[in-house]
Amino acid sequence: MSFVDIVLMVAIITGAVYLLYRSVWKKKGHCPGCDSGTCDTKKKYNPKDC
Amino acid sequence: MMQDTGYKIQDKDMHHASGIMHQRTITVAVAGNPNSGKSTLINAIAGTRLYVGNWPGVTVEKKSASFEYEGTNIKLVDLPGTYSLSPYTQEEIIARNYLVHEKPDAIINVVDATNLERNLYLTVQLLELGIPVVMALNIHDEALSKGYKIDIKTMEDILGIKVIPTVATKKTGLSDLLMAVTASTSGHNPKKLNYGSDIEVAASAVEKQIKNNYPQLLEKYPLRWLVFKLMEEDSHVMEELNIGDSVSFIEETTKHLKKAHGDDVESIMADERYALASGLTHEVLKKPEFRKMELTEKIDKIVLNRFLGIPIFLAAMWVVFKLTFDFSAPFADWIDAMTTGPFKRWAEAILGFIHAPAWTASLATDGIIAGVGFVLVFVPVIFAMMFFITFLEGSGYMARAAFVMDRAMHAIGLHGKSFIPMLLGFGCNVPAVYATRVLENPRDKALTSLLIPLMSCGARLPVYVVFIGAFFTAYAGTVLWSLYVMGIALAVLMGIIFKRTLFKGESPMFIMELPPYRMPSFRSLMIHTWEKGKHFLIKAGTYILAVSILVWFLLNLPWGIENKKDSYLGKMGQVIAPVLAPVGFGNWEAASSLVSGLIAKEIVVSTMGEIYVQKKDEKKEQPALTDDLKEMGTSFANAVKDSASNVISTFGIASLSSEESKEEKEERSPLRDVIKSKFTPLSAYAFITFVLLYMPCVVVAIAMRQEFGTWKWFGIAFAYQMALAWIVAFAIYQGGKLLGLG
Numbered sequence: 151m152s153f154v155d156i157v158l159m160v161a162i163i164t165g166a167v168y169l170l171y172r173s174v175w176k177k178k179g180h181c182p183g184c185d186s187g188t189c190d191t192k193k194k195y196n197p198k199d200c
Numbered sequence: 201m202m203q204d205t206g207y208k209i210q211d212k213d214m215h216h217a218s219g220i221m222h223q224r225t226i227t228v229a230v231a232g233n234p235n236s237g238k239s240t241l242i243n244a245i246a247g248t249r250l251y252v253g254n255w256p257g258v259t260v261e262k263k264s265a266s267f268e269y270e271g272t273n274i275k276l277v278d279l280p281g282t283y284s285l286s287p288y289t290q291e292e293i294i295a296r297n298y299l300v301h302e303k304p305d306a307i308i309n310v311v312d313a314t315n316l317e318r319n320l321y322l323t324v325q326l327l328e329l330g331i332p333v334v335m336a337l338n339i340h341d342e343a344l345s346k347g348y349k350i351d352i353k354t355m356e357d358i359l360g361i362k363v364i365p366t367v368a369t370k371k372t373g374l375s376d377l378l379m380a381v382t383a384s385t386s387g388h389n390p391k392k393l394n395y396g397s398d399i400e401v402a403a404s405a406v407e408k409q410i411k412n413n414y415p416q417l418l419e420k421y422p423l424r425w426l427v428f429k430l431m432e433e434d435s436h437v438m439e440e441l442n443i444g445d446s447v448s449f450i451e452e453t454t455k456h457l458k459k460a461h462g463d464d465v466e467s468i469m470a471d472e473r474y475a476l477a478s479g480l481t482h483e484v485l486k487k488p489e490f491r492k493m494e495l496t497e498k499i500d501k502i503v504l505n506r507f508l509g510i511p512i513f514l515a516a517m518w519v520v521f522k523l524t525f526d527f528s529a530p531f532a533d534w535i536d537a538m539t540t541g542p543f544k545r546w547a548e549a550i551l552g553f554i555h556a557p558a559w560t561a562s563l564a565t566d567g568i569i570a571g572v573g574f575v576l577v578f579v580p581v582i583f584a585m586m587f588f589i590t591f592l593e594g595s596g597y598m599a600r601a602a603f604v605m606d607r608a609m610h611a612i613g614l615h616g617k618s619f620i621p622m623l624l625g626f627g628c629n630v631p632a633v634y635a636t637r638v639l640e641n642p643r644d645k646a647l648t649s650l651l652i653p654l655m656s657c658g659a660r661l662p663v664y665v666v667f668i669g670a671f672f673t674a675y676a677g678t679v680l681w682s683l684y685v686m687g688i689a690l691a692v693l694m695g696i697i698f699k700r701t702l703f704k705g706e707s708p709m710f711i712m713e714l715p716p717y718r719m720p721s722f723r724s725l726m727i728h729t730w731e732k733g734k735h736f737l738i739k740a741g742t743y744i745l746a747v748s749i750l751v752w753f754l755l756n757l758p759w760g761i762e763n764k765k766d767s768y769l770g771k772m773g774q775v776i777a778p779v780l781a782p783v784g785f786g787n788w789e790a791a792s793s794l795v796s797g798l799i800a801k802e803i804v805v806s807t808m809g810e811i812y813v814q815k816k817d818e819k820k821e822q823p824a825l826t827d828d829l830k831e832m833g834t835s836f837a838n839a840v841k842d843s844a845s846n847v848i849s850t851f852g853i854a855s856l857s858s859e860e861s862k863e864e865k866e867e868r869s870p871l872r873d874v875i876k877s878k879f880t881p882l883s884a885y886a887f888i889t890f891v892l893l894y895m896p897c898v899v900v901a902i903a904m905r906q907e908f909g910t911w912k913w914f915g916i917a918f919a920y921q922m923a924l925a926w927i928v929a930f931a932i933y934q935g936g937k938l939l940g941l942g
Contacts, residue, residue, distance in 0.1 A: 151759060155557055159753070162563070166749040173742035174799065174898055 225273040226385050229299055231326060232310030233319050234281030235715050237338045239263075241310055241368040242276050245378065269378050277304065283318070285325045287436050289639075299329055300421060305385045306332040308377065313343035313350060313365070314716070316485050320477035323359065327393055330422040332384035333361045336377055340365040342716070347488035355484045360391030369721060392424065395472045398457050403427050405453040413449075417441065431457075432466040496716040500600070509604030516597065517684060520588040522677030523847065524581060525665075529676075530842035531580035532665065534835055539573030540813075540870060542828040563752050567810060571748025574809035574871060575740050575802045578662035579733070585658060586732040587725065589626055594720030594728070598623055603714060612695025613703055618648040622691065625655030626684070627732050629896055633903040647695065647703045649904055650917050653896035654691040656684050658736060659801040663891045666805055670872040671881045679885075683892050690893065690924065702916070739800060747803050751796055751810050764811060783890065783926060784883030784933035794890070800897050805871075812874040882941050886933040893925035 230238045242248055246265035266275045279298060280291030287293045299307070309326050311319040326333050335355075343350065356363050362380040366373035394400060406427045410417060417426060429437040430450050454465050461468045503512055544565050551561040592598050602619040609615055618639060625632035632652045636645040664680055672679040754769035764770050765788060772795065773788030780786045780794075789811045797804035823831070879887065895918045896904075904914040 155559070158557075158560075162749060163753060166746040170743050170746040170750070170799070173739075173746070175902065177742075 223271065223273055225275065226305040226382070227275045227277060227302070228306045228308055228381055229277045229279055229302075229304040229331075230308045230310060231279045231295060231299065231322070232281060232336075232338075233283055233312060233315070233322060236281065236310045236312040236319060237368045238281065238310045239278055241308070241336060241338065241366065241374075242278050244368045244371045245374050246276060269382065272382050274378070274381070276308075277302075282322065284322060287434075293436075299326075299331070300425065303422075304331060306334060306381050308336050308381060309333050309361075310336045310338050313337045313340045313348065314346060316350070317477055317481040320480055321473055324393060324473045324476050327359065327361070327390045328422070328425045328428055330390070330424055333359075333390050334377065334380045334384050335359070335361055335363040336366045336368075336373070337363055338366045338368055340373070341367045341370070346494075349486040351484040351486075355480065358480055358483065359393075369724070393476055395469070395476075398460055399431075399469065399472060402431060402453050402457045406430055406450060409449050409453070428469060432469055433464075434466075494716070496596075499717055500714070503597070503600050504603060509600075510608075513601050513604055514681075514685065516592070516601075518677065518681045520585070520592070521680040521684065524584045524588060525668075525676045525680065526846035527843050528580040528584040529669075529846065530839035532577050534839040535573075535580065536577045537835060538832060539569055539576060542832060543573065544569050545823075545828070546825075559756070562756075563749065566813070567748050567752030568745065570809040570813055571751060571803075571806035572740050572745050574666075574805050575662055575736075575744050578665055578802070578805070579736060579740075581661050581665050582658045582736050583729060583733040585661060586627060587729040590725055590728045590732065591720060594718065594724065596715045596717045599714050608692055609695075612647075612651075612692055613699035614644055614647060614695060618644060618651075621648055622652055622655050622688075625652045625657060627658055628735070629653055629655065629657045629900045630903045633900060633907055636907065643703055646908065646913055647698055649907065649913060650698065650920070651691040651695055653900060653917055653921060654687045654694065654893065656687045656892055657801070658733075659739075659897065660891055662802045662805045663797075664888050666808070666871060666875060667879070667884045667888045670875045671879070671884045683888060686889065686928075687892055690928070694920065694924065736802075739802070743799060744803055744806055747796060747799050748806050748810065751803075751807050755810060769811075779926075782934070783929035784886040785879065785890075787878065789878065790887065794894065797891065798895065798898060800899070801891060804891055808875070809871050812878070813870045882933060882936040885936075886929040889932055890925045890929040893921055893928060895921045895925075 230242055232238050242265050246267045248265040263278045264275055265278070266273060268274070277298065279295040282289075282292045282295045285292065285296045285299070287296055298304075307326055307329070309323050311323065323333070323335065337350065337352070340350075350365075352363050352365065362384065364373050364377045364380055366377055368374075395403070403424075407423065410423070410426065410430075426437070431454050433450070457465060457468060463471075502508060505512075547564045547569060548561055551564060592601075598620075601623060602617065605619045606615060609619055618636075621632045621635035621639075624635050629652050632655065633649050636648045636652075639645045639648060664683060668676045668679050751769065754772075755764050755767045757768055758766075761767055765774070769792045770788050773790075773792035776791040776795065777786045777788050780791055785791075789808065792811065793804045793807040796807040875884070896914070901911075901914045901918075904917065905911055
């Protein structure tokens with residue numbers, strides 16, 4: 151196993167750990183609700199829809 | 201289709217004025233009784249996808265949506281449904297605090313036109329806040345179809361506010377509503393309703409005292425609302441004001457009132473508000489003299505029958521699970537075939553083409569594709585399940601389910617209202633924990649939160665489906681149903697134990713509004729199925745991907761090992777395996793999968809995919825890309841055909857048990873084949889039971905910590921669920937062996 155392999159491996163593991171931390175802890179598992187971005191949308195009202 | 205009542209905003213200048221104002225921003229609170237259609241109205245206006253359901257208490261926190269209307273930025277704030285502004289439940293407190301402290305520019309009061317009197321009680325209270333109010337007289341079409349005649353002009357005159365008939369589900373009346381809202385913010389405040397001379401005299405005296413002695417409060421609170429709250433000696437307001445002994449002037453001014461009515465001021469005020477709501481209703485509403493029995497009442501006579509209620513609920517669940525399997529199984533097979541076939545081959549070809557190191561090819565195929573792929577296989581099952589749950593919610597049946605479960609819930613010291621968060625738990629336990637906010641006291645909240653993880657969430661489905669597909673194809677729907685029923689039964693059992701230990705005390709009374717049955721629109725069903733199901737896709741692309749990568753490293757380190765058993769994950773599994781031996785799956789593979797499943801239950805399957813599925817047919821001739829694409833199209837068309845025939849078929853699950861395609865399926869489902877060789881039907885059932893019951897996932901732990909401000913309740917949930925999972929799996933496995941089923 152070369153030095154490049156080890157660096158690549160460490161980078162992948164670090165990325166995976168960060169992704170896990172971000173999605174589980176910060177994004178609360180992406181479960182339904184505001185944290186998953188279902189609200190606070192900004193749109194232009196289209197009266198033709200009504 | 202609702203008839204347009206002809207209401208048009210009178211002040212055209214105001215309309216034009218709103219057009220020339222440049223990017224004025226207004227905040228509009230949307231308030232109303234539970235299940236009056238607030239979230240549906242916001243979704244219809246702003247194009248959002250807030251969670252809606254035909255039952256009270258769907259929204260438990262305030263949510264917002266912004267949009268532009270004729271040069272005005274409007275921020276709509278969806279408040280939880282409340283019957284009054286008295287602060288007894290958490291959602292009432294959220295709504296009240298927002299209206300009083302955030303001071304929105306206007307309020308859209310969403311009123312259910314079919315329940316006018318009850319809804320007007322809140323309207324009367326909203327008018328006390330001195331904030332411009334526009335009434336959205338929602339569900340107007342149903343009121344018309346019932347033969348109700350509502351005199352909108354008289355209602356506007358009496359209340360001094362604009363009343364706009366709307367049907368949020370059909371997007372009717374929304375332009376008129378927005379026009380009235382933008383006009384109201386630049387106009388007058390609502391007029392004061394007269395509460396009778398006794399109350400008004402006392403109120404004037406208190407108002408004078410406030411103006412003279414506490415002018416600083418006027419900047420913070422709406423005057424009339426503050427006067428009434430002080431007269432009612434509202435504990436939250438008194439505590440917040442911290443004016444202590446100075447309240448003697450209030451006692452002095454309300455003494456006569458109390459003496460004259462022989463009651464406390466809060467009750468006198470409540471009576472007066474009810475009288476106003478009732479009087480107004482009699483004034484403006486005309487109901488048909490002869491009322492025929494409505495469909496809702498006819499259905500409820502059967503569905504809510506004290507003997508038939510629970511069997512019907514169990515039967516409804518069985519039908520849901522059966523349909524879920526029948527519909528989704530062919531699509532699951534199709535995705536399985538794609539991930540283990542073409543996708544894997546393409547990834548290998550691309551990595552080979554760019555001369556990537558050999559281990560990265562293994563990481564991509566045996567780690568990421570095997571791990572994430574085995575979870576993606578079950579996306580159709582999850583979406584099908586969410587579709588049927590959304591249908592039951594939208595139809596109004598879920599509220600009945602809570603009602604019929606009321607007696608069982610009383611046995612465990614809770615009431616039927618606690619069953620609503622539990623029902624939400626069938627989708628995902630995380631929002632279910634947040635939904636405990638609908639419960640009045642902390643005891644109910646804590647007890648319900650402890651029981652929610654026993655409700656089988658969608659994340660556990662992939663595990664069930666793999667094992668059911670391997671061992672119980674002939675009874676797939678029934679086995680799946682048994683797991684959900686077991687979860688509910690054990691929740692009742694654990695509730696009884698908790699009631700006698702941690703949560704002693706009487707169960708509160710249950711008063712729940714039963715909404716009428718409604719046929720949810722197909723569009724709404726699709727949107728909310730997507731909203732519920734999409735987070736499983738996001739999970740697959742985020743933390744299931746991350747865990748799959750980490751599991752691959754744990755399975756391949758230390759570098760150069762010959763056998764996965766010698767890997768870090770293998771060694772960890774071997775330490776835990778002896779504990780699981782008495783429950784029927786004391787091998788390191790099952791133990792390791794259960795450990796990784798602590799992050800999310802789907803990961804049990806992805807880890808098994810990485811551990812069990814070995815590379816094979818290395819020298820097999822690779823089909824061309826065009827052949828792969830052709831095969832994908834053909835097999836998808838077959839999946840659609842199989843799915844349709846499964847749903848209409850009254851027998852078994854053709855796609856999982858079809859003899860003619862058995863060989864083909866075996867080749868396509870390597871994980872099922874390996875599981876067949878590692879488990880027996882008995883140990884498989886014990887394993888899926890263990891997965892149903894063992895600790896809640898990490899995200900539920902975080903939700904519990906957030907809701908209760910302590911890790912204590914999660915700690916209790918973790919400890920009791922681990923013990924429960926082991927004991928039940930032990931009983932199933934050892935009991936089954938004793939009966940000769942092993």
